[in-house]
Amino acid sequence: MTRVGVPRGLLFYQYFPMWRTFLEALGAEVVVSPVTTRGLAISGASRMVAETCIPVKAFCGHVLALRGQCDYVFIPAIRSMTPRVFNCSKFLGLPDMVRAACPDAPPILDVDIDVNQGRHELYQAIYRLARPFTWNPVRVKKATVLALEANRAYVEQMSQQRQIPPEALGPLLPAGDGREAPPSLAAGQAPSNGGHRLTLALIGHPYVIYDDYITHRLLSRLQGMGVDVVTPEMVPEAALEAAIANLDGRSYWTYEGEVVGAGGYYRDSGVDGVIGVLAFGCGPDSLMVDLVKHYAQDKGCPFLGVTLDEHTGEAGLLTRLEAFVDMIARRKRAG
Numbered sequence: 001m002t003r004v005g006v007p008r009g010l011l012f013y014q015y016f017p018m019w020r021t022f023l024e025a026l027g028a029e030v031v032v033s034p035v036t037t038r039g040l041a042i043s044g045a046s047r048m049v050a051e052t053c054i055p056v057k058a059f060c061g062h063v064l065a066l067r068g069q070c071d072y073v074f075i076p077a078i079r080s081m082t083p084r085v086f087n088c089s090k091f092l093g094l095p096d097m098v099r100a101a102c103p104d105a106p107p108i109l110d111v112d113i114d115v116n117q118g119r120h121e122l123y124q125a126i127y128r129l130a131r132p133f134t135w136n137p138v139r140v141k142k143a144t145v146l147a148l149e150a151n152r153a154y155v156e157q158m159s160q161q162r163q164i165p166p167e168a169l170g171p172l173l174p175a176g177d178g179r180e181a182p183p184s185l186a187a188g189q190a191p192s193n194g195g196h197r198l199t200l201a202l203i204g205h206p207y208v209i210y211d212d213y214i215t216h217r218l219l220s221r222l223q224g225m226g227v228d229v230v231t232p233e234m235v236p237e238a239a240l241e242a243a244i245a246n247l248d249g250r251s252y253w254t255y256e257g258e259v260v261g262a263g264g265y266y267r268d269s270g271v272d273g274v275i276g277v278l279a280f281g282c283g284p285d286s287l288m289v290d291l292v293k294h295y296a297q298d299k300g301c302p303f304l305g306v307t308l309d310e311h312t313g314e315a316g317l318l319t320r321l322e323a324f325v326d327m328i329a330r331r332k333r334a335g
Contacts, residue, residue, distance in 0.1 A: 001029045002133065005070035005106060007062035008033045010055055010091070011078060013165040013206035014255075017172060018151035019074060025143035026133035031070045032173060033062040036213035040065055045310055047101040053279040054214055054309045055207045056090050056097075063098055063105050072109040072132065079114035080254060087254040088284050158233040164219075165206050165233065198328055199228045201266035203292065204277035205258050205285070206233075208308065215277065216314045218306075218321070222275075225325045230271065232262035239265050247295055253284045263292030273302035273328050280309035302328055 004023050006016065020030045034040070036058050044061025045054075066073050075095045080086050090097070095110035111129040115122060130140045158168050200222065202209055209215060209231070222229050232240070240261030244251055247264040251257075259276070266274055274296050278285035289305055296303040304324045306317065 001027065002072070003031050003070040004028045004109060005031045005033065005063075005066035005073040007059055007066065007073065007075070008035065009059035009062045009211070010094070010207045011076070013169070013210055015151065016169060017154040018147045020172060021150040022143050022147035023074070023133075025146050026130055026139065028133060031066065033065045036061070036211050038213065041213060041310060051281055053090065053281045055205075055211070055279050056094075057310065058211065058214065059094075059207075060098060060101055063102055066106060067104065070106050073106045074109045076111045076113060078254070079112060080116050081113070082251065082254065083116055085251045085254055085256075088282065091254075155233075155237070159236055162230075162234045164231055165210055197228060198226065198272045198325065198332065199230060200325075200328075201230050201262065201271045201274045202277065203232060203259050203262045203266070203274060203289075205255060208279055209277050214279075214308055216312070216317055218277070218317075221318060221321060222325070225322065227325060230266060232258045235262055235265050243268075247291065253288070256284075256288060259285065259288040260292060263289075264295060267292070267296050267299050267301050271301070272332060273304065273324065275304045275306060275324070277306045277308065280307050302331075 006012065006019060016032075023030050040061040041054070041058045042061070043064050044059065045057040047060050047064075048057050063073055063075070075098055077093065077095050078087050078091045095108050098105060099108060109129065109132065111125050113122070113125065126144055127137065127140055130143070134140065154168060157163060158165065202219070202222070209218065212218075212220075219229060235243075235257075237257070240257035241251075243261045243264030244256060248256075248260055251260075259278075263274055263276065274292065276289040276292055278289050293303045293305060302324070304320065306320070308317075
């Protein structure tokens with residue numbers, strides 16, 4: 001059986017159930033790289049130029065961690081998921097970037113996803129992706145339908161059950177793969193803070209906010225401070241689109257809902273504060289987080305912007321979080 005490796009980084013948290021369903025329906029065995037560690041991140045950073053953002057450096061480390069464990073490594077190039085809305089350049093050239101930086105990596109199984117090219121070209125790209133496994137178009141179509149259904153169920157599960165990707169993905173990952181138990185964000189799990197329960201919105205891309213190494217366990221630390229955390233996955237898609245239209249007019253970047261839509265929605269929903277998390281050097285994120293910051297401040301909603309890279313100090317980040325939570329708690333106690 002052909003083994004296909006899936007790096008646990010970048011779009012893994014959005015699409016892993018869909019990718020796994022598609023590949024397994026074609027007869028492949030899916031292998032997932034381990035959680036991000038210091039050694040893994042350093043190995044990836046050593047192959048990339050300094051200006052590359054930390055999620056891409058970590059992704060490269062995940063690819064290297066799959067050496068000797070699979071026949072192919074799956075790295076799609078996601079250009080556009082919505083007409084006239086485009087992705088960050090790191091996703092457009094990701095397969096070629098990894099080929100250049102990691103020539104010793106397993107052969108790359110890639111696919112170009114760009115809805116602006118039309119439905120016919122999209123279907124042809126999916127059929128080309130399946131060729132190492134089958135030339136049967138009926139089998140490929142069935143695998144595609146199953147994959148789309150798995151993705152739809154995954155998104156609905158997180159929205160309806162107020163789960164985050166590590167929780168929802170838990171049953172799909174092998175036991176004992178080195179991952180920590182994900183924090184539960186269900187209402188009522190966090191302790192009260194000085195008699196006043198605090199609710200903070202954590203906005204950002206899943207490949208940043210759910211990687212415990214990159215964020216220094218940001219989610220767990222907030223819960224330990226007595227905070228209920230809400231995330232973009234808990235917002236219905238229609239509400240995200242409405243918030244983007246209200247703040248920005250229309251989407252310009254793919255996955256803008258994770259930042260602008262969620263930030264706008266939670267700003268108007270009465271949360272006690274918003275924390276925007278982005279990776280250093282990301283142009284689209286810097287613009288989107290700054291937009292949310294200004295709108296939050298206009299509404300009188302406290303906002304904390306956190307920029308992360310491989311040099312971010314854990315102690316400094318913890319001090320900022322503690323100060324932000326303490327400020328909001330004092331403000332709430334004062335009425």
